[in-house]
Amino acid sequence: MAVVLVVEDDAFICELTEMTVQDWGHQTLSANDVDEALEILRSPQHIDILFTDIYLKTAVVGGFELARQAIKMRPHLCVLYTTGNFVTNDMRALFIGDAECIRKPYTPRQLQTSFEHLLAAHS
Amino acid sequence: MTDSFGKKVVDDIAASDIVETVPSALLVLDRDLHITSANRAFYQTFRTSAEETEGSHIYELGNRQWDIPSLRTLLESVIPHRATVEGFEVEHDFPTIGRRTMLVNARKIFRPGDHDGFILLAIEDVSEERAARAESKRNWLLTKSIVDTIRDPLVVLEHDMTIVTASKAFLTIFGITEAETQGRGVFELGQHQWDVPALRDLMERVLPENKSIENFEIEDDFPGLGRRVFNLNARKISQPGNHTSRMLLVFEDITDRKQRERDALTLTNEISHRIKNNLQIVVGLIAFEVKRTAAPCVLGYKAMQARISAIAELYDLISQSSHGRAIAVDAYLKEIVKSMSASLLGPESGITIEVKSEALDIDPERAVPFGLLVNELATNAIKHAFPDGKGRIVLRVQRVGDVIELTVADDGVGIKKNTVSPKITERRGADYVAIFVRQLGGTILAAEPEKPGTTIRIRLPLLLVLPEGAEPIAA
The missing domain is CATH 3.30.565.10 (Histidine kinase-like ATPase, C-terminal domain)
Known part of the structure; x- marks a missing residue:
């Protein structure tokens, strides 16, 4: 069982994702923007995976900044980005460490596979 | 004995053979400006002969064609006060040979015991050289007037990246004067906005390798312009028949695009x-x-x-x-x-x-x-x-x-x-x-x-x- 922080500006997608992830036996936390997410990351709450949208309403590439700050606080955190936009090489250059990225619309199976990859790489 | 003989030979050569073989037209005048002798180059250049020339007053020579105000100034006002005059330019319409530009070098020569001395005039026809220079200047002005009509700013650079000329559009857009650009390195302009290592590297290859630069993009803050994006294009330019080449550097403002x-x-x-x-x-x-x-x-x-x-x-x-x-x-x-x-x-x-x-x-x-x-x-x-x-x-x-x-x-x-x-x-x-x-x-x-x-x-x-x-x- 892992703890997943889902950061998604669309509340409906956020909830659907949480339900999907909970079905696999994981625990979820959620935030709709960078500030909310940072508040959770600053708390003593254990977190294994940060699953964040790159394009957040309040910040065009807020997901990158969030992941950068999150890794400073928690160097062993797994990071999985998602986006509906093209992932260019310039964007890839902003990925932290061994982070992965999953394009929208992703199926539950694609999401599960990405989680498994990340958890295996960090175990 | 041998020495004095040798000196005599040298004097003889100096007086005749050397004078006859030099390509410049030579005239020797006495103190009253009568021609005492001239060389072959003079007769050939001015289509005259020794009979018509020797003994004549220089102003009387060839229907007074040498009675030129600027030559009078040289002979009557300059020479009496100076031993030599070099590069005195005389432009005149000669009846026999047409309009010509002559470069006159003059020297006063004194023989031992002769206080008056005589004047040696070396006259070189530089008409063609001057015409070529005038043509080149006309071409340059024509090129510059064309350059000034181009809306995109541009500069012409030497091998060492110094500016030869900048178009009006360049001066207007970047708010500098022509004097501020000429001879200055392009990388030193403004706040060194163009001094980008990658651009430098490419520009240094334009002339030696004849390698053009296409669409090199630079974004920066420019004084008086604000944040701007320019596309730079550069190519080698050379004139037919001219071995030197220069670089044309054009700046295209693509900020709006x-x-x-x-x-x-x-x-x-x-x-x-x-x-x-x-x-x-x-x-x-x-x-x-x-x-x-x-x-x-x-x-x-x-x-x-x-x-x-x-x-x-x-x-x-x-x-x-x-x-x-x-x-x-x-x-x-x-x-x-x-x-x-x-x-x-x-x-x-x-x-x-x-x-x-x-x-x-x-x-x-x-x-x-x-x-x-x-x-x-x-x-x-x-x-x-x-x-x-x-x-x-x-x-x-x-x-x-x-x-x-x-x-x-x-x-x-x-x-x-x-x-x-x-x-x-x-x-x-x-x-x-x-x-x-x-x-x-x-x-x-x-x-x-x-x-x-x-x-x-x-x-x-x-x-x-x-x-x-x-x-x-x-x-």
Whole structure:
């Protein structure tokens, strides 16, 4: 069982994702923007995976900044980005460490596979 | 004895032979400006003879053609006060030889015991050289006036990157004077905005390697202009017959164009974000239906997820093709396959999908039904061809005349000939294929029963001939 922080500006997608992830036996936390997410990351709450949208309403590439700050606080955190936009090489250059990225619309199976990859790489 | 003889020989040579062989016209005048002697070059240049010349007063010579105000100034005002005069220029219309520019060097020569001395005039015809210089100046002024009419700022540079000239547009836009640019290094201008190592490197290769610079982009804050984006183009320029070459550097202000591109990109990203979020919701809702649905329907729901993913991929390509560009079919199919493999097969699947396509471009307007057609055919193969979960599907696109032929071949169990009434979901897949082929104006070719597995061949009039210079979109 892992703890997943889902950061998604669309509340409906956020909830659907949480339900999907909970079905696999994981625990979820959620935030709709960078500030909310940072508040959770600053708390003593254990977190294994940060699953964040790159394009957040309040910040065009807020997901990158969030992941950068999150890794400073928690160097062993797994990071999985998602986006509906093209992932260019310039964007890839902003990925932290061994982070992965999953394009929208992703199926539950694609999401599960990405989680498994990340958890295996960090175990 | 030998020495005095030797000196005599040298004096004799100096007085006659040397004078006769020098290319400049020489005249020797006494203190009253009478000509005592002249050399051969003088007679040839001014088409006269020793008889007409020697003993004459210089102003009387050849119908007074030497009675020139500037020569009078030299002989009467300058020479009496100076021992030598060099480079005195006389321009005059000579009756015998026409308009000429002469360069006169004068020297007063004294013999021992002779206090008056005489004047040696060396006259060189520099008319052609001066005409060439005037022509060059005229050409330069003409070039500069053309340069000044060009709206884009430009400069001409020497090998060492110093500015020879800057166009009016350059001076106006960057708010500097001509004097401030001439002889200054281009990298020192303004706040050293052009001093970019990559640009320096390219510019240093323009002249020695004759390598032009095309569209080097620089974005910076310019005094009085604010933030600007310039495209720099440079090329070697040289005049015919002139061994020296210089560099023409043109600055194109593309700030507005860049801003429009950025706005368009922001808008595309925003729309893409919204659409993909909506598609994500649909995929999420289907995922929840899958959990509550009886097993036979699950594959149908998953196929629906694959179709939605295909539409998402297509949306990306279509949004990119908004500039009317074509879509590279090879890259396009690979993206569709990637998406389909992820949603329908998963990483552990024994079924593989390969793309073997020629480098062809298709019409972006009809890429959506084409992508959905490929998706349906491949989905059908995944669903029916491999009951043991292992096999290979090959998607091939090739040009046949002026149409493209799409082949979807699998090495699976093949279509059962005695299937009378396929299930409604299977029929649906085939129906979709028929609809998309009809929409695209294509033809389904007869199956090839002798081959193992199933091969579907469809010819489609989707080929797009690109105009020269247009680039297809890589997915």
